[in-house]
Amino acid sequence: MQILVDSARRRQSVLVAGLDPIPDRLPPAVLEAGLSEVRATEAFCRGILVAIEPYVAAVKLQAAYFERLGPAGMQVYAELIEQADALGLPVIADVKRGDIGPVAAAYAEAHLAVYGAACVTVNPYMGNDAVLPFLEQTRLLNRGGGVFSLVATSNPSAGELQNLGEPPLYEAAARLVRDAGGGDGEYPDAGAVVGVTHPKVGRRVRELLPDALFLAPGYGAQGGGAEGVRSLLDARGAGVLVNSSRGILYAHEDSGLDYREAARQAARSAREELRGIGARM
Amino acid sequence: MQILVDSARRRQSVLVAGLDPIPDRLPPAVLEAGLSEVRATEAFCRGILVAIEPYVAAVKLQAAYFERLGPAGMQVYAELIEQADALGLPVIADVKRGDIGPVAAAYAEAHLAVYGAACVTVNPYMGNDAVLPFLEQTRLLNRGGGVFSLVATSNPSAGELQNLGEPPLYEAAARLVRDAGGGDGEYPDAGAVVGVTHPKVGRRVRELLPDALFLAPGYGAQGGGAEGVRSLLDARGAGVLVNSSRGILYAHEDSGLDYREAARQAARSAREELRGIGARM
Numbered sequence: 001m002q003i004l005v006d007s008a009r010r011r012q013s014v015l016v017a018g019l020d021p022i023p024d025r026l027p028p029a030v031l032e033a034g035l036s037e038v039r040a041t042e043a044f045c046r047g048i049l050v051a052i053e054p055y056v057a058a059v060k061l062q063a064a065y066f067e068r069l070g071p072a073g074m075q076v077y078a079e080l081i082e083q084a085d086a087l088g089l090p091v092i093a094d095v096k097r098g099d100i101g102p103v104a105a106a107y108a109e110a111h112l113a114v115y116g117a118a119c120v121t122v123n124p125y126m127g128n129d130a131v132l133p134f135l136e137q138t139r140l141l142n143r144g145g146g147v148f149s150l151v152a153t154s155n156p157s158a159g160e161l162q163n164l165g166e167p168p169l170y171e172a173a174a175r176l177v178r179d180a181g182g183g184d185g186e187y188p189d190a191g192a193v194v195g196v197t198h199p200k201v202g203r204r205v206r207e208l209l210p211d212a213l214f215l216a217p218g219y220g221a222q223g224g225g226a227e228g229v230r231s232l233l234d235a236r237g238a239g240v241l242v243n244s245s246r247g248i249l250y251a252h253e254d255s256g257l258d259y260r261e262a263a264r265q266a267a268r269s270a271r272e273e274l275r276g277i278g279a280r281m
Numbered sequence: 282m283q284i285l286v287d288s289a290r291r292r293q294s295v296l297v298a299g300l301d302p303i304p305d306r307l308p309p310a311v312l313e314a315g316l317s318e319v320r321a322t323e324a325f326c327r328g329i330l331v332a333i334e335p336y337v338a339a340v341k342l343q344a345a346y347f348e349r350l351g352p353a354g355m356q357v358y359a360e361l362i363e364q365a366d367a368l369g370l371p372v373i374a375d376v377k378r379g380d381i382g383p384v385a386a387a388y389a390e391a392h393l394a395v396y397g398a399a400c401v402t403v404n405p406y407m408g409n410d411a412v413l414p415f416l417e418q419t420r421l422l423n424r425g426g427g428v429f430s431l432v433a434t435s436n437p438s439a440g441e442l443q444n445l446g447e448p449p450l451y452e453a454a455a456r457l458v459r460d461a462g463g464g465d466g467e468y469p470d471a472g473a474v475v476g477v478t479h480p481k482v483g484r485r486v487r488e489l490l491p492d493a494l495f496l497a498p499g500y501g502a503q504g505g506g507a508e509g510v511r512s513l514l515d516a517r518g519a520g521v522l523v524n525s526s527r528g529i530l531y532a533h534e535d536s537g538l539d540y541r542e543a544a545r546q547a548a549r550s551a552r553e554e555l556r557g558i559g560a561r562m
Contacts, residue, residue, distance in 0.1 A: 020383075064388045064391065068387045069395075070396070071353070071359065097377070101436065103346075106349045107348060107349070123377075124442060125404050126439055150407070153407050155382065158408055161405060165450065166446070169446065172441070
């Protein structure tokens, strides 16, 4: 995780910008240029990367939106990871893969080695078999990357499974993260995805994982706010990277500005907001 | 799910062949032809598809092995789905995606509409938000496809999360499948992935889902046998498709036969074994 920590400190930002290029929300300037959907997605994402680079610790690429564009979409995914690298922005591949053993190893190789993301998100439903192969790959590559395992997510139906049991399932998922983590960075290489939308759950997960790095979705567009972020901070007021996707990407929809300028302003103010809350790295 | 049921009856087979082209297990005849890894994978899978076609209800493509070959690998994945279609073999895209809302919808569009698989596997850790968009896509396409949601998997660490709680988590996952299913086929369009490796768990899941179609991994190479399969059968002795991957694909390693002939024989005998157990459609 050190690559994320170093980038966050360099830019004084705990903000992660999520690249979710939703097809029917691409800005008019891009849609009207007569490009194919693949090329329009590429142009949009490239514009966003350059615009937000000074204000974000990392970018999170949502693989689904590239996957739905077929093999050409995966080529764009590859090139955006390259571009982010060239800008000094670490990439979190938001793939949430959840398979086991050699299959998990193949996914890990795909996203971390072939496509070259620094970090990846994974789904722990199948247990440790689904998480360890990703950690092995990051350790092999030794670039300061890491693996964020879903623990307590921010979506409306998250609790249907995650809150079941006593203690609830998310506690077991947190323990799996604790036991899996290693490496020689300031944070263990196994981190957790914990939404900012349920502060009580967030505080409990932080108790169980006092030393882990969290990737926190749900800020802004999904309704999470300052209290949700604070609930996740570690004893030093650090340890949390906060993701915002739609609030940055589609800021032009409200402002009428060029999408790049709107995204830049949105990223800058989200960074300041998070500093105001006291979140730092 | 009707497309799977019809194919199983036509071929008198409840066997699903899993296409897991593990790079260092490709047969010598393919490896020595001097092809690139992408082309070798393609040649191997194409050979297998033709060889096993008469004996299997469907093929299950393990997306990870194509993903690790980059965009060119996804092109092969697309072409194999086309070839299977041309052979009248329904494809289950084993993607185990587990994301929510518009992201899940993008994955569903990718694998069911763009790549054109009939069925897909999904991961329910995030709750219904992660399952329903896939069902919506299959209903929209209306080709008799369906969605297999992970319930109780066959891997060694499966129980780390799935067995927690009282009642255990896998029961909640089964209820999610029950509540999500619909459509006008003989089986609901929401099915379950239930391993053959834990018969007691299998019987319980069958109690909760008396009418659902199960996709059952763990047969053969993973140690599951006749008792495991029987535990999953519905009241009519039907309702289960049994997956075998390595036992078919890599049959040449033990037999010394051409890989196609070895796979064909392995598929034929697995089909007969399953008929012997009393599993039918």
